[in-house]
Structures are given as structure tokens and as C-alpha cells.
Amino acid sequence: MDQIIRYFFDFPLMAAYWPDILRGFLITIQMSILTVVIGIPLGLLIAIVRLYGIRPLNILIIFYIDFFRSIPQLVLIVLAYFALPYFGLVLEPITATVMALAIVLSAFSEEIFWAGISSVAKGQWEAGRSTGLNFTQTLAYIVLPQVVRMSIPPLTNRAIGISKGTTLGSVVAVPELLNVTSSIQSNVANPTALTVGALLFLVLFLPFVRFTRWLERVYAHPR
């Protein structure tokens, strides 16, 4: 027991590394938030465009969704960082990682939004249109509010899952939390750094999970 504590919870040993850990933590937070605020709205936008039923565009969209849902995120990050420069697009490691993750999240959230839109009864559209609302108004005031509500639980799961992919940024040398803590671990030959990293991940994601649980509850019962 004593040994475990010395091994995994040797906090004094960390003293010198706090600034690095904190910086890594902030980078992880930043990347997670960016991934979510880019990925989910982009997914919604794509779902809405798909709804207008423009044939060639929809074929493109479906290809986009299937492709980015199938390809491993790690591969995508590596491609974004190492391959895009050949096409004249040089990205910062952080930007490349966020871009890759946001695109993957957009593909998954498009699918979730699309399923939501499809599950809203045709009668909701008809009720709206029969009162003179146009297509876009019916979508905005009647359909989407219902879709957003029912999409929150699956979106949360996806968003958390994919945000955890920020740790993959280490392959392109993003100094994010896990990268920082695991290099500290090998420097001092003590995994306490990883313990700290894990705790910080909890600090980051737990409130998020709790918040969305609360949202689910609020939406489950009107009022």
C-alpha cells in the first residue's frame, strides 16, 4: 500500500512540473472546446443543407459523413499535419488536431441531427406549413427545437468521446495534458504525473457530463 502511494501519489515530486502540467491542461481544454463548438454546429449545418434535398450535394454529404466516421482519428490528424502541407496548407499542430477532430465530430453529429430530423413526425411539418410558415420557419421554430432536445444525449456521448481524442494530438507534438504528463513520467521515472493527468481529465469532463445530465432532465419534463 505504502509503495502504491509512493509510486502513484508522490505529489511533492511534481512540484517543479506544475507550470507545464497547467499549460498542457489549458491546451487540452482549449482544444476540446474548439472541437465541440466547431464540430457540432458544422454537423447541424450539414444536416440542414441535406434537408433541402439537392441531389449532388447530398451525395457529397453522405460521402463526407461515411468517410469521416470510418477513418481513425489518429490517421486524420497525421494526414492533416503531414500531408496538407503538400497541398500548400501548413497547419499548427493544435490547429491540425482540432480540425481533424472537429470534422469527425461534425460527421457524427450530422448523423445524430439527421436521425432526429427524420424522427419528427410529418404532421409537425404539415401543421406548421398549414398556418403559413415557410419551410425555413417551420424548420427553425418547430422541427429543430425538438431535434436539438432529443439529440442532446447522443451528442454528449460523441462530443466527450471525440474530445478525449485531443490526446492523439501528441503524435504531432501538441503539448496537451497527456503528452506533458507522460513525458514527465518518463523523465522522473514515476507515474504520479499520469495520476495528475487523469484527475485533471476528470475535472474537465465530469462537470460537462453532469451538466448534460441536468440538461437531459430539464428537457425530459417540460417546466
Next chain:
Amino acid sequence: MTVSERGRSTLEDSVVIRGLGKTFGSVEVLRNVNLDVKKGEAVVIVGSSGSGKSTCLRCINRLEEPTEGHIFVGGHEVTGKGVDLNALRRRIGMVFQSINLYPHKTALGNVTLALRKVAGLSKAEANEKGRRHLELVGLGQKADSYPAQLSGGQQQRVGIARAMALEPDVILFDEPTSALDPELVGEVLNVMVRTKELGMTMVVVTHEMQFAREVADRVVFMDHGVVLAEGTPEEILVAPEHPRIREFLTRTKS
């Protein structure tokens, strides 16, 4: 075709249907349907399942696209290209069998949405008008309830208030009580009677024969996509000449 080209004067007419035809693919669902509904009239359409009643109704506000013929509502042609459908639909209320209240909005929110976004009323004006129409259907107390907190009958009354609040030229009812528990049918029919007394023009598809007999100014019997007979409730529902109608009536009585 303009209204006057059809021959008869139409100032009295709220809904005019001429030569309406509708096919779904190769299936002909409506054939040469003609119908005149005068202002303030309640016309009830009856007929067996699949005879085209809903399709006919839904052509009037173009939830279905007619394949042939012309339809006028309040003197404006509904059919044809270049019609401002949204402006027209505002003038044509619809009440659905499946009710279709917006589940994320309160009763009042259901009634006021189009008042705000289509009629362009301010929030205060819309709320005032919405409450007035909820009072009219006896649900003034339920303005802030969500659909899930209302009975089916109450929900459908909100549906009627939602249609009435826009003060349309006509309200189309497509089997408004068919999805309701029997004990809830009466309250909805009562509201429809009141709607008629307020002078609203109504086209009603229903299987409630007693309502048809008591409230309809005219009854239209549809069969296999055509209007087989049209007349007073007495003529169609009490002493029908046509054997198809007699057969239909004995079937619905049982």
C-alpha cells in the same frame, strides 16, 4: 382561369373546386371533383375509407399537389404556378386527425407561433389574441400547459384554436375526432359547433354521422375518388337514393 371565367358569381363562395383530379403515380385518387362552399357554410364530406376525402381536403391548401383542375379560396386561385402559398395557407386553417400540436410549446405558444411569425403581430398582441381563442375553445385556464399535460380532447381544442386564431377564410377538418377516446369526442364536436356559430366556413371530413346531420349545411358523399352525391344532410344521410350510400350508412351504423 380567373374566378369570373367559371361562370357563376363567387363573392359568396369561400371555396370553389373545379375539375379537381389527383393521381399518385399511376393511381387515380380523385377524378373531376367539383365543390362550392359558401361563406359561413359547413360542408361535411363522408365516404368510405380510401375514397379520397383526405386527399381532396389536402389539395385545398396544397399539402397535396393537385394534378388537374382549379381551386379558389376567398376568391384567390390556390392552384397554378407562382401562387404565394404561404400567404394563401394563412387564410386556410387546418385541423388534423393526428392533432399535431408542437410538443415543445405551451398551448398558448402553439396558437401564437403563426400569429407572430406569419401574421406579424407583436408578442403582446399575439398573446392577447391567442388567449382569446383559447377562451373560445374553453381552455383559457390551460394556456401555459404543454400538450403532454392535456387530454386528447383538450389538445384537439387547442388545434382548433390554433387554426381559428389566424382568422382564416375557411377551416379544413380532417377527421378531427377519429384519434380520440370516445368520451372525448363530444367536447371537440361542441367546439366545432361553436366555431360554426361564429360564422366560420368549414369543410369537415368526419365519420360522426350525428354531427353531420345536425351541423352540416350540406353533405358530400365521396366514393372511389368522385363526388357521388351532394345534398342536405336529410337527402344524403337520412333518405339517400343511391345504393352505395345506403350500403355505407348501414356499415357505419353497425
